């Protein structure tokens with residue numbers, strides 16, 4: 095079988111490996127769709143603190159259970175169509191003891207700390223498998239994980255339908271955040287980016303998409319909100335420009351949700367946080383509840399539209415190069431079979 099194997103900084107290849115066999119409490123999943131995530135870029139560029147080569151990456155995938163190991167394998171059977179909840183938690187730290195294990199002090203993930211699903215087959219603990227609805231394609235199944243990120247982010251604050259909401263960044267997570275906001279009835283929704291390709295996708299989804307390299311985004315939001323500025327803002331770009339803009343774009347007592355992982359510590363205008371009594375909220379991954387909501391609402395959302403590339407796994411090296419070069423790319427899915 096082929097496995098997208100991280101072998102060192104900027105070195106990723108589809109290598110021929112043996113099909114793993116499931117251990118106790120594990121299932122073997124034949125993967126049909128597997129996505130590249132922003133955090134995979136951190137791994138492949140050698141910047142992820144825990145991911146060590148050789149490692150099969152991939153934590154956003156869907157497929158079919160083809161065999162089960164020994165021990166307790168719960169409710170799953172071969173033939174089940176599944177995606178994965180990839181979090182491995184310690185069970186004993188403060189967060190785990192208090193019902194928010196997704197921010198476990200020693201959180202580990204499949205595809206970072208053990209081999210993941212950007213491969214023909216992967217073994218995973220069965221208690222992390224999540225059954226797909228019968229009518230959901232594997233491609234959409236592979237997008238449940240990033241959608242859950244956005245559902246969790248939106249759930250970190252109380253968004254009202256009448257709110258003016260800015261999403262900074264029109265990559266896969268920015269676009270899915272905007273779709274999630276629209277799904278709860280938000281109409282005054284503005285999404286920004288500097289990448290014309292991603293802005294075009296946002297426009298094709300009928301979002302009010304602003305090119306912040308061409309347009310003064312502060313003036314734009316001021317005009318759009320009669321001078322009031324945004325009620326809520328989701329920061330999904332992870333660059334200094336977005337960290338600078340986020341405090342300018344929200345109204346007094348507005349809320350900022352930081353979704354992106356900043357590669358470099360940004361400078362944030364804490365004086366604005368102070369003077370405008372802003373609320374600054376962090377968000378990280380998702381809970382099982384977010385997955386349930388994602389499975390519920392995915393069918394009514396045009397998730398496919400964020401997918402710019404569907405490729406065979408043999409093209410993994412080129413796919414990462416395309417993303418690092420920022421060359422007309424949004425979500426990349428590797429697809430493995432007829433479905």
Ligand SMILES: [Zn+2]
Pocket residue numbers: 131132133153154239240
């Ligand atoms: Zn991800």
Ligand SMILES: [Zn+2]
Pocket residue numbers: 183184185186187188189190191195198199200201
């Ligand atoms: Zn823990």
